[in-house]
Amino acid sequence: MAYLEITQLDKHYDRFQALKEINLAVEKEEFIVFVGPSGCGKTTLLRTISGLETPTTGMIKLDGQDITYVHPSKRNVAMVFQNYALFPHLSVFENIAFGLRLHRLSRQEIDQRVQRAARLLHLEPLLTRKPKQLSGGQRQRVAIGRAIVKQPKLFLFDEPLSNLDAKLRVRMRVELLNLHYETRNTAIYVTHDQVEAMTMADRIVILNEGR
Template identity: 60%
Template sequence: MAEVNLESVVKRFGDVEVVRGIDLKIANEEFVALVGPSGCGKSTTLRMIAGLEEVTDGVISIGGRDVTDVAPKDRDIAMVFQSYALYPHMTVKENMSFGLRQQRTPRDVIEQRVSEAARILNIEELLSRKPKQLSGGQRQRVAMGRAIVRQPKVFLFDEPLSNLDAQLRVQMRTEIKRLRQKVRTTTVYVTHDQVEALTLADRIVVMNKGRIEQIGTPHDLYHAPATQFVAGFIGSPSMNFLPFEMKAEGDGLVMQLGQGLVLPVPAERRARYAGLAGRGDLLLGLRPEHFSAAREPLPPGEAAFDTVISIVEPVGLESFVYFRMADTEICARLPPDSGAQEGRPMRLAADLNQMHVIDTRTGLVVS
């Protein structure tokens, strides 16, 4: 078993606390991605798991064994770095087998493991080449192969695709997904790219200012964020936030967004938000895909409003359409044939069945 557990882990650099008492349990064979903005502590956390950074306080265990003070080489982990870290004077085969040769692994075992890893990664024809003869994607495959041949308990990836161009990143995401199907090893993957996390991970850990904001499946984080930070961080384009006041109106609730714009709270959500009546320190959260050109009659839970389109960004199968709604700039994801034109008025609808309400005093999503 190769579960990874972090218990109350803290990391300080002098007086600066960059990881603030995090607890995390990663199951055997699970793929977990750590995401967050620069400086949130995700790479530092990964480096502590690897043993490349000392733990100021707390305990890290791998496979039930306390490795907090164990040297990196004795933790039975393999790490893939952002910079590939290949030896330029060695061939691909020599780079992949270097760690095994250092461990005095029998030659036949080395040959077997390198051949198998090369087959999995489709780099068999590259084994005799040197790194300077490889593309960026090929170099990253070699770095992954070097990790695979060690057959570690845990794979650690530190932003492995950030040096690649957009097309190669998409290709390598697919390669990692394919590798994951063939090699079921516990994996911790650090990235600033939420698309990588959403497409690759079993669970995602969203970090902010050294703390864990939320842990969940990609579906949970996207559709049921716990905080405003998670709601805004997960998803591209990010969730729209509009300040409003919740008001009671007859048997129902409405949201007063300013400039006379009033949106009704769907009937099935009234009980959830009943205690917020009279509160003006709230935010309405709606993702770009939850806006559409208004239809008649409106489906239940949708509310129509008039606006003027300011910018249309065609991106192929869809367009990102920008407009103002109650003095807030909004981004909507609309079909290219929606009729949106820059500078022209348009009647849109917001699907309030998908709304999120955020309490600005706590930063939490009201559930």
């Protein structure tokens, strides 16, 4: 049985069908990359897996559990967005810890998880800074750190490097892959960059017109 199973997944917006009979099996610890032209359904599929969109029909199973209609906060899935989605008034530490505090973890557990993520992502010297004091690459690492501390079963990356310049994108690809090898997580990564896909993927999934 695959770790993530998507079966006959459809998504309609009124008369527009964004996803058409999607079937996908992802193994544990696999790094899958979705590629395809703009508007082909990559982000819609990612948002449906995360629970931010509800499918019209079909099923999503993660680690043997049907999560098709489970609330996003209860799916044990973490999503990293291309615009970082950081709180400007919070420090790096507070941004990374934000989701953990909502789940009422102890102060000691929060500190341990944040410090571990900071070590993995080379953010230890930056924990007291605000987002406006960071470079684009550093902000993206903070967004990734916020996902790591949740210790999710599945990571979802929605074009996380698209706002970075070419040189920094190459460096961040290496960092993301090193992080994947170190944490042995299962990940789905969306990009329109074919070089990025071929560099990073264990397996590439091509979407076109929602299928």
